[in-house]
Amino acid sequence: MSRFLCRSGEAISPYTPGEQPRERKFIKLNTNECPYPPSPRVAEAILAGFDAASPVPPEIASLRLYSDPEEKVLINAIAGFYGVEEEQVIAGNGSDEILAFAFRAFCDADAPLQFADLTYGFYPALCSLFGIPYVTVPLEEDFTLDIEKYKNCGRNVIIANPNAPTGIALPLSAIEEIAVSNPEHVVMVDEAYVDFGGESAVHLLDRCENLLVIQTFSKSRSLAGCRIGFAIGNRDLIADMQRIRCSFNPYNVNRLSILAGAAAMKDREYMEQCTARIRRTREKTSEGLKNLGFTVLDSRANFLFAKCPVMSGKEYFLKLREAGILVRRWDMERICDYVRISIGSEEDMEIFLKTTKELVAQKEGAENE
Numbered sequence: 609m610s611r612f613l614c615r616s617g618e619a620i621s622p623y624t625p626g627e628q629p630r631e632r633k634f635i636k637l638n639t640n641e642c643p644y645p646p647s648p649r650v651a652e653a654i655l656a657g658f659d660a661a662s663p664v665p666p667e668i669a670s671l672r673l674y675s676d677p678e679e680k681v682l683i684n685a686i687a688g689f690y691g692v693e694e695e696q697v698i699a700g701n702g703s704d705e706i707l708a709f710a711f712r713a714f715c716d717a718d719a720p721l722q723f724a725d726l727t728y729g730f731y732p733a734l735c736s737l738f739g740i741p742y743v744t745v746p747l748e749e750d751f752t753l754d755i756e757k758y759k760n761c762g763r764n765v766i767i768a769n770p771n772a773p774t775g776i777a778l779p780l781s782a783i784e785e786i787a788v789s790n791p792e793h794v795v796m797v798d799e800a801y802v803d804f805g806g807e808s809a810v811h812l813l814d815r816c817e818n819l820l821v822i823q824t825f826s827k828s829r830s831l832a833g834c835r836i837g838f839a840i841g842n843r844d845l846i847a848d849m850q851r852i853r854c855s856f857n858p859y860n861v862n863r864l865s866i867l868a869g870a871a872a873m874k875d876r877e878y879m880e881q882c883t884a885r886i887r888r889t890r891e892k893t894s895e896g897l898k899n900l901g902f903t904v905l906d907s908r909a910n911f912l913f914a915k916c917p918v919m920s921g922k923e924y925f926l927k928l929r930e931a932g933i934l935v936r937r938w939d940m941e942r943i944c945d946y947v948r949i950s951i952g953s954e955e956d957m958e959i960f961l962k963t964t965k966e967l968v969a970q971k972e973g974a975e976n977e
């Protein structure tokens with residue numbers, strides 16, 4: 609900390625992102641990226657008009673210009689995919705930025721926020737950044753969310769659905785009940801993982817004007833490195849968020865990401881193929897872990913949250929790391945013996961299961977000596 613950091617800056621507690629290793633080659637199952645490349649249409653869009661005669665692809669040459677502050681082609685593609693009006697959509701530099709716009713627009717000292725004790729760690733980080741008071745509501749013993757604790761709660765609400773890091777999903781009827789019972793507050797649904805088996809609350813927007821749905825291109829559309837997220841809601845909520853965006857960074861989505869995002873959104877078939885493949889691998893991996901005695905939560909996301917029967921979470925995590933496999937773990941009391949395993953390619957998950965089997969056998973052997 610420098611001596612210049614202001615007092616409110618000192619009070620901020622930043623989020624710690626998952627490791628992105630640079631040197632050693634790991635099987636990387638720690639940040640829920642998609643193991644498959646983006647739709648081929650993404651490269652086509654970025655390289656459009658490129659031929660041997662032109663030294664620089666036109667879209668690359670255009671990088672000298674600012675991006676479209678209205679992000680028209682991207683917004684149009686998102687609105688088209690979901691069958692909503694363009695005025696109901698806002699795009700951001702990752703859904704983290706969208707979350708920031710929403711928190712800044714709808715929450716402050718007089719409008720606190722409520723979320724689960726075990727959910728995406730960026731929510732409390734944003735609250736600390738913006739000075740937003742928040743209440744965390746413990747998940748039940750089995751990590752499910754009791755909607756009664758959210759109905760008529762008198763606060764803004766954010767729910768990750770499916771939740772992270774558990775992967776457990778709520779049905780749309782639960783989201784609707786929560787939104788309907790809190791008509792004076794905004795109910796935000798973070799659907800980062802919805803395409804892997806959840807149901808999108810976009811379909812409730814006609815009935816719930818206080819509902820805001822937030823999604824990302826980082827998972828099901830394989831564009832984590834492009835940093836694109838978006839929100840869909842009624843036009844007044846979106847207009848409120850545009851005030852924040854235009855006060856913070858009006859060119860918040862860069863030229864290449866606008867193109868890439870629009871192309872990926874238009875390729876529904878490719879996204880559906882990738883997510884179906886990941887769902888199949890998830891079920892196979894879950895079964896493999898259960899056969900080894902693991903506790904595995906029922907995940908609708910592109911990761912599993914699982915507990916090893918013979919090692920502490922820390923020991924299992926470290927042994928996997930030694931074997932070249934990165935997963936994610938949190939040093940929090942309720943979940944310190946769980947690890948979160950992103951679903952990689954079929955081959956990655958076979959290696960992961962084989963390694964896990966060996967580690968469990970080694971540990972059991974050592975205990976029986």
Ligand code: PMP
Nearest residue numbers: 702703704728772800824826837
């Ligand atoms: N919401 C949840 C629940 C997440 O797990 C993540 C990814 N870490 C995000 C939002 C943010 O994703 P991104 O900023 O890449 O869109």
